[in-house]
């Protein structure tokens with residue numbers, strides 16, 4: 001993993017001003033709203049979000065909101081990233097699968113805690129940019145793959161944790177099948193494409209899946225064989 005020095009902000013503003021904003025973001029947007037896991041807070045305090053947003057909006061990197069990253073997609077609000085990663089209950093060293101790499105930011109946060117992260121992105125240009133950004137930051141324990149992640153990644157399964165950063169009509173069976181015993185999957189699920197419930201599915205020792213509702217969220221759609229069909233996707237404004 002890269003040293004904090006190696007992960008300094010890009011040369012588009014004073015590095016400590018981004019560092020100060022990042023520290024403030026953790027305190028006011030994340031801690032203050034109840035995220036407590038010290039691993040998640042430390043990871044959010046280390047990863048430079050400004051490196052994952054387009055140059056034109058870099059000054060907004062620590063705003064309390066999702067931001068456009070091109071190709072009609074967004075980098076999620078920092079608080080939601082923290083909530084989803086905390087819900088995975090990572091202790092360190094796990095094998096994690098993320099669906100919806102987008103900018104690569106959440107994968108970078110996951111990589112601070114987990115052993116290895118595989119992240120899948122269906123939009124080729126985003127996958128390529130995420131790969132470049134992660135390489136520039138010397139983050140070496142993330143593999144960015146391009147394709148339909150709604151079917152998961154059988155050749156790297158099982159995973160201790162799976163996080164889906166896009167909303168689907170149900171939890172894909174393929175993803176459930178790729179969870180290790182005791183593994184957790186966190187995903188936005190909704191019968192329409194406008195709003196979802198964030199759910200956590202745990203694979204119990206007896207092979208049963210236990211589902212918990214966590215909170216209401218609004219994500220871009222999961223488009224793929226076990227998500228929404230691309231032809232049915234409706235414009236949804238500016239969700240996560």
Ligand code: SAM
Pocket residue numbers: 073074075076099100101102103104105106107120121122123126147148149150165166219220221222223224225227240
């Ligand atoms: N985690 C991202 C980050 O940190 O920037 C934000 C993800 S964005 C909210 C959701 C992403 O899911 C989009 O980039 C979208 O292209 C991607 N996506 C949607 N359906 C997908 C699928 N079936 N497989 C892989 N990626 C998908």
